[in-house]
Amino acid sequence: MALWRGSAYAGFLALAVGCVFLLEPELPGSALRSLWSSLCLGPAPAPPGPVSPEGRLAAAWDALIVRPVRRWRRVAVGVNACVDVVLSGVKLLQALGLSPGNGEDHSVLHSRNDLEETFIHFMGKGAAAERFFSDKETFHDIAQVASEFPGAQHYVGGNAALIGQKFAANSDLKVLLCGPVGPKLHELLDDNVFVPPESLQEVDEFHLILEYQAGEEWGQLKAPHANRFIFSHDLSNGAMNMLEVFVSSLEEFQPDLVVLSGLHMMEGQSKELQRKRLLEVVTSISDIPTGIPVHLELASMTNRELMSSIVHQQVFPAVTSLGLNEQELLFLTQSASGPHSSLSSWNGVPDVGMVSDILFWILKEHGRSKSRASDLTRIHFHTLVYHILATVDGHWANQLAAVAAGARVAGTQACATETIDTSRVSLRAPQEFMTSHSAAGSRIVLNPNKPVVEWHREGISFHFTPVLVCKDPIRTVGLGDAISAEGLFYSEVHPHY
Secondary structure (H helix, E strand, O other): OHHHHHHHHHHHHHHHHHHHHHHOOOOOHHHHHHHHHHOOOOOOOOOOOOOOHHHHHHHHHHHHOOOOOOOOOEEEEEOOOEEEEEEEHHHHHHHOOOOOOOOOOOOEEOOHHHHHHHHHHHHHHOOOEEEEEOOHHHHHHHHHHHHOOOOOEEEEEOHHHHHHHHHHOOOOOEEEEEOOEOHHHHHHOOOOEEOOHHHEOOOOOEEEEEEEOOOOEEOOEEOOOOEEEEEEOOHHHHOOOOHHHHHHHHHHHOOOEEEEEOHHHHHHOOHHHHHHHHHHHHHHHHOOOOOOOEEEEOOOOOOHHHHHHHHHOOHHHHOOEEEEEHHHHHHHHHHOOOOOOOOOOOOOOOOHHHHHHHHHHHHHHHOOEOOEOOOOOEEEEEOOOEEEEEEEOOOEEOHHHHHHHHHHHHHHHHHOOOOOOOOOEEEOOOOEEEOOOOOOOOEEEOOOOOOOEEEEEOOEEEEEEEOEEEOOOOOOOOHHHHHHHHHHHOOEEOOOO
């Protein structure tokens, strides 16, 4: 009988402590464990649910990310596409018989020697870069060696193709891709991506992506960070040859969202051709029926005049939405004399208040307002540790879910996992920050349980969320394109647009 009473007593206490867990989840775990131990009931159970900041943040995202009421059905994407050949930069240069010498940056590569010097220059800094290789024959010789190199991997490349590929993962979406599509790229594309016959060509455009790891050595050189160096001899994408095909395909395809990218590929063209092509881009966009939003995905650029032209020659007012990262945002404000344009580079993590000021300036100066006939109402900014969606009020819905979805895909795609694996990611976003430096901003303290922070400034709404950064990324090429595609997938444009 005494034994039975002891068991019942222990069971009753266990039930009581369990109730405390449920009714007072905020009670410190140490207090509960102390209570449990004093009752000699064995090891204390772990409190229910995820306990790490990463786990709490991922769980909060999952609750926030809901599909919009009005969803896209048909998405048209153009106009840059290629095959990315990814391999070790040091091993390729060794296979080409090159030896490590002095680093020197060449804005255009004319020879194998230029390639070796420029690769060394950027590997020594641990910085990413992209260059045009002017000599067609030499480039094709290098591309053949790279493509057949043991361990070389072939991927869908080019912002448009990567965005189209990401959208195509959703079986209820029909995706049109216009770009220079050769046989290898066609083979790599998802079956759900439709390529018009006019976009098919006999030879692929190859982009060579030379990777190096943090601490990797070559001669006296040692890389401080893991990164990549990209080069190509890409004339089709450089001249945006598929722009007219893209626009002419829209009438038959009838998209409800258009995504445009590839303007950065024009850097290898003459100023005259750049100016002419940009005017044709604006004319082409204006031919797209009213009411169909157009998203412009920017990419790495070094030509300030071209960037300034994109901002000022009616390209920004002609598009509805922008996608860009921290390098492109800083280059944009430097090129167009915007806020914080005297900053030569970001010092570590881009300051949230400064980023917010620049996004506000873009939408105030070039976005839709009562006095300006512009279509631009949305910007999706992404950097390694956080994202911000800035929107002009009254035009977009579901942006809380959209920014969270964009950040979530950054963690899953970089780690090559279906869902966030909290053991493989880390929360590196600033724990507190100011929302502005040029206006009376507010101070935000990050809470992993409420990971999307919202603030407003003169008719513009900002949605901020941290990123769970993959500790050992499998592949980072195309991550920005996946982020923009996912953010757009969860976005909803108001019907009166």
